[in-house]
Amino acid sequence: xxxxxxxxxxxxxxxxxxxxxxxxxxxxxxxxxxxxxxxxxxxxxxxxxxxxxxxxxxxxxxxxxxxxxxxxxxxxxxxxxxxxxxxxxxxxxxxxxxxxxxxxxxxxxxxxxxxxxxxxxxxxxxxxxxxxxxxxxxxxxxxxxxxxxxxxxxxxxxxxxxxxxxxxxxxxxxxxxxxxxxxxxxxxxxxxxxxxxxxxxxxxxxxxxxxxxxxxxxxxxxxxxxxxxxxxxxxxxxxxxxxxxxxxxxxxxxxxxxx
Ligand code: MG
Ligand code: MG
Numbered sequence: 001x002x003x004x005x006x007x008x009x010x011x012x013x014x015x016x017x018x019x020x021x022x023x024x025x026x027x028x029x030x031x032x033x034x035x036x037x038x039x040x041x042x043x044x045x046x047x048x049x050x051x052x053x054x055x056x057x058x059x060x061x062x063x064x065x066x067x068x069x070x071x072x073x074x075x076x077x078x079x080x081x082x083x084x085x086x087x088x089x090x091x092x093x094x095x096x097x098x099x100x101x102x103x104x105x106x107x108x109x110x111x112x113x114x115x116x117x118x119x120x121x122x123x124x125x126x127x128x129x130x131x132x133x134x135x136x137x138x139x140x141x142x143x144x145x146x147x148x149x150x151x152x153x154x155x156x157x158x159x160x161x162x163x164x165x166x167x168x169x170x171x172x173x174x175x176x177x178x179x180x181x182x183x184x185x186x187x188x189x190x191x192x193x194x195x196x197x198x199x200x201x202x203x204x205x206x207x208x209x210x211x212x213x214x215x216x217x218x219x220x221x222x223x224x225x226x227x228x229x230x231x232x233x234x235x236x237x238x239x240x241x242x243x244x245x246x247x248x249x250x251x252x253x254x255x256x257x258x259x
Contacts, residue, residue: 002202007175007183009202014108015243015252018177018204021058021110022241022253025103028052029112032072032101038093038119042074046085049101061102061109061180068225073100073113078232080210080218081171082225093119096129098237102180109180110253111206113239124213125234128165132211132236135159135188139207143242143249148196149184156209157189166216168235171227173208176241201246208239 002009010018031052032045049071053060060071068082075083075098076091083098091097095118102111115129139156160167173186184197188209214233221228229235243250 004200004203005197007200007203008177009200010177010204010243011202014177015204017106017108018110018241018243019252021103021105021108022112023110024056024058024105024253025061025101025110026112026253028056028103029099029101029114032099033114033116036091036097036116036118038091040091041087042076042085042089042091042097043087045074045099046070046072053103056103058103058105061104061111062100065180071101074098075100075226075235075237077234078228080168080212080227080229080235081237082227084223084226091118094121094125096121096125096234096236098235100237100239107178109176109178111176111180111239111241112253113208113237115236115238127163128211128213128234129236131160131163131165132209133238135209135211136207136238136240139188139209140240140242140249140251143199143205143207143244145199145201145244145246147199149186149199150190150194150196152205152207153187153190156207160188160209160211165211166214168210168212168218169216170218171210173206173239176204176206199244201244203244204241204252205244206239206241208237210235210237
């Protein structure tokens with residue numbers, strides 16, 4: 001595989017496989033979102049993930065990754081990322097729930113995430129989710145050959161902070177391909193002293209802003225995985241895997257009309 005500054009560039013065949021990995025992952029994510037309602041235990045979404053992976057004959061990307069025990073990361077309210085599905089955590093009206101999910105298809109990874117409201121949520125929660133998704137889409141729009149990675153980060157950070165939200169710094173986006181996490185790291189803020197990395201056609205970037213109502217600081221719970229905001233304020237997370245192409249950014253696995 002061709003490389004630029006240690007970053008794998010995908011050819012057309014590889015992109016086709018990544019499109020399929022992300023299409024299947026997005027389908028499964030969509031099925032989970034459709035089942036969100038008050039009274040559902042979050043383990044239900046793990047079951048959907050496992051069942052659909054069997055149906056599609058794909059492997060869940062996260063299970064076993066550094067020992068992560070589940071197919072799905074399911075994070076409720078102040079949980080930012082890497083929450084465990086649970087048979088006893090029952091969704092309540094007004095909660096927000098983030099699903100982060102990916103599959104491996106023919107050796108290539110897909111990775112995407114979204115946050116949805118449970119029943120009727122507060123205007124504050126709605127606005128946080130909307131702004132997080134908008135930040136993602138603005139970042140994606142900058143994922144063009146000739147731009148630098150800092151343009152992506154700056155677009156996300158600018159939109160988030162303009163709306164008064166904190167950008168989580170502890171976790172970042174990443175390149176993706178034959179591995180779940182490849183170079184480069186994609187912060188949702190512009191790091192001081194960051195040398196600009198030029199974007200090239202063939203890069204595939206998992207861009208994933210995580211925003212919070214309060215502090216950007218997080219702590220990890222006793223399960224050694226679940227990250228929560230330090231002030232327990234609400235947090236939202238959206239992610240797409242995006243190919244940088246000669247024609248511009250392509251969200252993998254989504255029909256163009258759905259973006
Ligand atoms: Mg993800
Ligand atoms: Mg990711």
